[in-house]
Amino acid sequence: TALFSATMPAPVARLAETYMYDPVTVKVTPKKLTVDSVEQAYVMVEPRDKLDRVVEVLKAEEPEQAIIFCRTKIGCSRLERDLSNKGLRVKALHGDLSQGQRDGVMISFKEHKVPLLVATDIAARGLDIEHVTHVINYDLPNNPEIYVHRIGRTGRVGRTGRAITFATEKQAEDLKTIERVVKAPIGEWERPEERLEHAPRPRRRERRRDREASGDRDAPDAGGSEANDSNGLVKLFVNRGHAGGIEEDDLRWALTEGAVIPDDAIDSIRVMDRFSFVELNEDQADKAVEFLDGTKLKGKQIRMEVARS
DSSP states (O other), X not given: OOOOOSSOOHHHHHHHHHHSSSOOOOOOOOSSSSOTTEEEEEEEOOGGGHHHHHHHHHHHHOOSSEEEEOSSHHHHHHHHHHHHHTTOOEEEXXXXXXXXXXXXXXXXXXXXXXXXXXXXXXXXXXXXXXXXXXXXXXXXXXXXXXXXXXXXXXXXXXXXXXXXXXXXXXXXXXXXXXXXXXXXXXXXOOOHHHHHHTSOOOOHHHHHHHHHHHTOOOOOOOSSSOSBOTTSEEEEEESOOXXXXXXXXXXXXXXXXXXXXXXXXXXXXXXXXXXXXXXXXXXHHHHHHHHHTTOEETTEEOOEEEOOO
């Protein structure tokens, strides 16, 4: 007889000892209890400020879809109500819902009708949704294994994700324990624009010297007589493309989230094999270059400049 369980809490262990003959426990322990595709951060917060801080994080991060984990069903329902009162579109998923209600919540979330799902660990077990960009631990999990299960809801199918954990000063040691177990750094949360500002930004002369040393050529001809066209658009050159792991969605995210450029100001993004072109409104070009030239995108430094004619 074989008994399979994702975890082995005391009640399950007693069940095995009672009904199984001389059972043998087989465990598979990964070398690293987390995924490299998830960027992890923490927010140290006073309990009374927790709701306001999570709203701040959500508005700053603007997740495509996010799962917010609470420890209890009551806490889950309360947070759903509080976030709704703050004007956010959110649904709750917990054990007190009927199967029909649970199905309705999941349909709404999967079809992107609501971007936020507040859930308990049990209710969210086994969820497999491709486009979850963020996991937020509103309540710190009881142990590192639960933490790993939670953040595994994002960064799936080759995508990257973000996991943001809220903790009080009293929980600082618990947070350090999680960090030791998962063997990955959990840094303090920064707003998206702050993360870009803090990325290495070598001086223009140093960048030019590095490019010459590496044999990097000048920006390719943008096509046409001028980089600024008659429609009030500017064409920008980016020194990475498909071969560097860059896709159109990555550049669009960097422009809208990092440089805070309106999506409707971006006319087109063309990703080639080794470089890319971005066309956007003339009044946004300097802002894009200032924020993104010299920053890192998907772990690699990018160069952005006005395409040469």
